[in-house]
Amino acid sequence: MELLMAVSIGVLTACGIYLMLRARTFPVVMGLMMLGYAVNLFLFSMGRLATEAPAVIGRAETHADPLPQALVLTAIVIGFAMTAYVVILIIRGRKTLEHDYVDDRVNERDHGVAEQGLSKRAVPMPPTPASAETDGEPRP
Template structure:
C-alpha cells in the first residue's frame, strides 16, 4: 500500500465526514464538519506538491532536488483562514443559541414530546 493511497483515503474520509456533519440539524456538528472539511483541504493542498521524503523545502547552493515550498505556504495560509472561519462559526452558533434558545440550525424549536400523566395511571 502506497503513501499516496493512504493520503487520498484520509482526504476522502475527512471530506465525507465533514459533509455528513455539515448537513446535520444542530450547530455543533456543523462546526465540527467545517473543521473536518478544512483539514481535508489542508491535506489536499499539501498533497498537491507531491509527497517527497528527505528533501529540503528551500533551494540552496549545490542542491539538485528540493521540495516545492508553494503548497506548504498555501497550507499555512489555509490554516489561518480556517481558524478564523471556525471562530466565526462558533460565535454565530452561540449567538443563535442565545437568541432562539435552541441549537437547531434553522432556529425552529422542536416541540417536547407529550409526557404521560402520572395521575392517569391506575
C-alpha cells in the first residue's frame, strides 16, 4: 500500500511539473493544482498510512496522526485561494497582454508562429549596472 501511495505521489508530481513547464498559462494552473494534490498527499503520508483509524476519540481503537491532517486541511483551502488568485491573474493578464503565454517572448525560438493578434514587443531589459555607474561622464 505504501508503494502505491508513493507511486501516486510521484506520478502526480511528475505530471504537475510537466504541466508547470508549459508555455501557456492554463496548463500551468492545472500543473499547480496537480502539484498541490501531490504535496498534500505527501504531507498527509508523513503521518504514515492507517486504515479504519480516524482521529476521532472513541470511534476507533487506534488513531491516525491528526497533525498532518490538520495541516493538510488548511493547505487544501489555501490551495484553492491560491489557484483562484492565479487564475484571475491570467484572465487579467490575457486581457491586458492580449495573449495567454507565460512568457512575453512568444516569437522566439521555442514557438513557431505567433498566435494572431499577439503583441510582439519584447520584455524590456533592465539597464546593466555598468551603464548605470558611469554618471554620464566619459570613461577614463
